[in-house]
Amino acid sequence: MPLLExxxxxxxxxxxxxxxxxxxxxxxxxxPGETLGVVGESGSGKSVHVLSMLGLIPKPPGRILRGRAIxxxxxxxxxxxxxxxxVRGGExxxxxxxxxxxxxxxLSVATxxxxxxxxxxxxxxxxxxxxxxxxxxxVGIPDPHRRVDQYPHxxxxxxxxxxxxxxxxACEPKLLIADEPTTALDVTVQAQVxxxxxxxKRKLGMAMIWITHDMGVVAGIADNIQVMYGGRxxxxxxxxxxxQDTRSAYTYGLLRSLPDHDQPPVPDAQGRRPRLHQIPxxxxxxFRPPAGxxxxxxxxxxxxxxxxxxxxxxxxxxxxxxxxxxxxxDLRSVRENAA
Numbered sequence: 001m002p003l004l005e006x007x008x009x010x011x012x013x014x015x016x017x018x019x020x021x022x023x024x025x026x027x028x029x030x031x032p033g034e035t036l037g038v039v040g041e042s043g044s045g046k047s048v049h050v051l052s053m054l055g056l057i058p059k060p061p062g063r064i065l066r067g068r069a070i071x072x073x074x075x076x077x078x079x080x081x082x083x084x085x086x087v088r089g090g091e092x093x094x095x096x097x098x099x100x101x102x103x104x105x106x107l108s109v110a111t112x113x114x115x116x117x118x119x120x121x122x123x124x125x126x127x128x129x130x131x132x133x134x135x136x137x138x139v140g141i142p143d144p145h146r147r148v149d150q151y152p153h154x155x156x157x158x159x160x161x162x163x164x165x166x167x168x169x170a171c172e173p174k175l176l177i178a179d180e181p182t183t184a185l186d187v188t189v190q191a192q193v194x195x196x197x198x199x200x201k202r203k204l205g206m207a208m209i210w211i212t213h214d215m216g217v218v219a220g221i222a223d224n225i226q227v228m229y230g231g232r233x234x235x236x237x238x239x240x241x242x243x244q245d246t247r248s249a250y251t252y253g254l255l256r257s258l259p260d261h262d263q264p265p266v267p268d269a270q271g272r273r274p275r276l277h278q279i280p281x282x283x284x285x286x287f288r289p290p291a292g293x294x295x296x297x298x299x300x301x302x303x304x305x306x307x308x309x310x311x312x313x314x315x316x317x318x319x320x321x322x323x324x325x326x327x328x329x330d331l332r333s334v335r336e337n338a339a
Contacts, residue, residue, distance in 0.1 A: 002029035002070075003175060003207050009067030011045075011052045011231075014060060018287045023049040024231040026067075027313070030175070035201065035208040037218030037239070039254070040228035043283055046211045047179050049231075053077065054092065054177075055084045072174060090120035093168035093206075095161075097180040102164060103152040109136070110148045113167055120171045135166040140196060158189035165196065172204055179211045194221055215254055219243060224322075227251045230284045230294030233313055237323030247316040247325035247332065249299045253279040293328070301329045 011023035023045045030036050038046045051057050053069040053076050069076040072091065076084065088094065096102040104112060113135060114128035123131065129148065136144035139162040152160055161181060168176055178197070182190040198221060201208060210221055218225055218239070225242045227235040227250060235248035246252045256277040281298035284290055293299070296306040311326045318332070319325075 001073075003032045003034075003072060004030040004209075005068075005070040006049075006053070007068040007070075009049055009052070009069065010065040011048055011057070012063050012065055013057075014063060020286045021289045022231055022286060023052065024289060026228075026231070026233055028226060028233065028236060030207050030209060032174070033201075033205055033207055035210060035221055035223045037222030037225045038209060038211045038228060039213060039215055039218055039225060040234075041213065041283055043286070044228040045231040046213075046228050050177055050179070050209060050211065054088055054094070055079075055081060056088075086120070089116045089173075090171045091174050093171065093173035093176045095164050095168040095176070095178040095181045097183055100152065100157075100160060103160060105152055108149050108151055109155075109163055113148075113163070113170055116167060116170050131170070132166070135170055136163070138169075138200070139163075139166045140192075141166075158185055158192065161185060161189075161193055162196070165193070165200070169200060169204060169206075173206055175207045175209070176201075177209045177211070180213070181210075182217060183212070183214075190217070197221065215258060227254070230289065231286065232294060232310070233324075233326065234295065235325045236313065237316070238320060241320045241323045245316075245319060245323070245332065247319065247323070247330075248295075248327055249301050249329070249331055250279075250295045252331060253277075253298075293326070301331060301334050303328050 007027050009023055009026045013020040013022055026045065026049050040046050048057065052062065052064055064077060067077065071087070076087065079087065110129055110132050113132035114125065117123045117128040117131055118125065133144045133148050136148055141147055141159055141162055152163070155163065164181070182193050185193065194217065210218060212218060222239050224237060225239050226233055227248060229250050235242060235251045242251060243255065246255060257279065259276060279298055284294045290296065292308045292310055293302065293306040296302040299306065305328045311328050313324045313326045316323045316325045317330060
């Protein structure tokens with residue numbers, strides 16, 4: 001059975017200007033040991049749908065309209081706050097985007113790591129500190145016996161992110177949620193963190209949900225990719241299939257926006273380099289979500305039906321099993337005919 005099964009999740013934020021329909025009927029499953037990459041533009045519902053399952057959105061204005069989130073046999077949406085606190089940090093670990101704002105600046109690293117061990121594992125303070133030192137060593141922080149008593153400002157950005165990873169995996173969770181954990185890091189440190197996460201996943205056997213806007217990052221770490229837009233899933237499937245047999249025009253636009261490092265752009269006669277491809281238009285207004293495909297106004301392959309009727313997420317025609325797409329058009333046929 002799946003470790004996590006999300007069914008028709010919908011989340012809304014009621015504000016003074018109206019209701020924001022942030023998540024609109026999201027359904028998917030995560031298997032034990034799987035790494036799922038969730039990608040999309042800012043505001044696509046990537047983080048909100050996960051935080052809502054864990055009770056981490058403010059209520060009000062946030063409100064879960066409908067859906068289920070079955071984790072290890074329990075519906076997270078029906079758990080009390082006390083029950084959710086037992087799940088968060090214990091069975092589900094979380095790594096947030098910015099470690100400088102996520103870590104408490106007035107508490108030592110030891111205090112922040114041992115807190116979750118004392119609460120969830122019922123360890124004594126000395127045993128929890130010993131485990132904290134082991135965790136810092138595991139995530140590659142040098143001289144962990146000394147650094148465990150230091151404060152977040154005494155660490156570099158990459159080292160602070162490693163501390164966040166140590167907190168996230170402290171209780172050896174069944175599922176680790178990483179919410180854009182490498183966004184604020186330079187590419188060298190980012191590569192180190194990705195290598196570390198792959199190694200930790202192999203050692204601990206945990207599943208991961210890796211949330212990011214960077215298609216290049218998920219290509220190197222995810223078993224399956226889920227592309228979101230306008231609070232919906234536009235495409236989902238094995239990483240290789242999504243990259244090599246793209247079926248959603250939105251996914252195709254994201255991939256075309258990536259620079260090609262193998263074939264750098266050639267300057268013209270005036271020495272100007274061609275600009276990267278960009279998706280025209282703007283994301284949908286989630287105060288007034290469109291009736292049809294949310295990407296239709298920006299999609300050169302959209303049909304009349306795309307503008308009036310939202311497509312369901314279904315098996316891509318002729319694609320590998322499990323490669324799903326929400327589209328009334330057949331992008332593969334359209335591109336083959338254009339070629």
